[in-house]
Amino acid sequence: MKNTAQSYAEALFELSREEKSEKEILNDLSFVSSIFKENGEYLKLLNSYAVTKDEKDKMINDAFGSGLNKYSLNFLKLLSSKNILHLFFDCEKEFARLYRKSNNIECATVVSVIDLSEAQKEKCIEKLENMSHRKIIASFVTDPGILGGMIVRFENSQLDMSVKSRLEDMKKHIFS
Numbered sequence: 001m002k003n004t005a006q007s008y009a010e011a012l013f014e015l016s017r018e019e020k021s022e023k024e025i026l027n028d029l030s031f032v033s034s035i036f037k038e039n040g041e042y043l044k045l046l047n048s049y050a051v052t053k054d055e056k057d058k059m060i061n062d063a064f065g066s067g068l069n070k071y072s073l074n075f076l077k078l079l080s081s082k083n084i085l086h087l088f089f090d091c092e093k094e095f096a097r098l099y100r101k102s103n104n105i106e107c108a109t110v111v112s113v114i115d116l117s118e119a120q121k122e123k124c125i126e127k128l129e130n131m132s133h134r135k136i137i138a139s140f141v142t143d144p145g146i147l148g149g150m151i152v153r154f155e156n157s158q159l160d161m162s163v164k165s166r167l168e169d170m171k172k173h174i175f176s
Contacts, residue, residue: 005090012075012091013098021069026099028072029092032064036088046076047085056080097155106134111143111151111162128152 016025036043042063046056060076068076079085100107110116110124121140128136132154143151148163 003090004084005087006094008075008079008087009091009094009098012071013095013102015071017102019071021071022099022102024069025072026096028068029095032068032072032076033089033092035063043085043088046080047083049083053081100137104134106132106136106154108136108138109153110138110140111146111153112140113142113144113146113148115142116140124150 012025013022016022045051046059051059057077057080060073060080064073064076075091076085076088079088079091099105108128110121116124121138125136125138128138146162146164147167149161149166151162151165152159
């Protein structure tokens, strides 16, 4: 069964597709998310039962009215009026996931022992895109614990080419 945040995000995504404004709304949600993360008290206030719907609408209009797509703005007002604005971050994540899926984009985290040069990063992304037949958005992190090689973590899978995992595999075969 779908949770509430998924349902709201799916509805907003479908509307954004009809209006051909997926990217704009994705950017709006990301912007609002950064504001809410910086101003947690503001988010609590907008989610409070003590504040009337009209007051919440005015606060949202004052803060975001001129900078957001009308659907993004109404989405905030809807969540706020139902006192479920605390679900905003989950809605944002689900909307982003739907956007990536719709646009054949995959996020990946590439783990290596050392920092990769820009040329190495570009080559890695190119190989991952050729392998997956998707646009890859990669973040790069270092972990000396993998000893060498790299690990690529996707949303639902992992490609482990690390020296550490190869040594562990060899150990299993030797001692089994």
